[in-house]
Amino acid sequence: MRKFIFSGSIIGAVFGGISAYRATKDGPRDWRTVLLWISWGATLATAIGTVMIDAKRAEQEED
Numbered sequence: 001m002r003k004f005i006f007s008g009s010i011i012g013a014v015f016g017g018i019s020a021y022r023a024t025k026d027g028p029r030d031w032r033t034v035l036l037w038i039s040w041g042a043t044l045a046t047a048i049g050t051v052m053i054d055a056k057r058a059e060q061e062e063d
Helices: 008-026 031-062
Strands: none
Touching: 008 031
């Protein structure tokens, strides 16, 4: 779990989610809002995948 919390990509995705939330709360709700959340979801999925691949690589190098 620590590998996710301290990952720069996950931290960046979380701050991106905070920005997306603020933009949704304060701004108009139209098609751009949907694209904003889709983009954030793709960013978060990529960050999680990257952390998992890096952890698996590090585990294989130990063996």
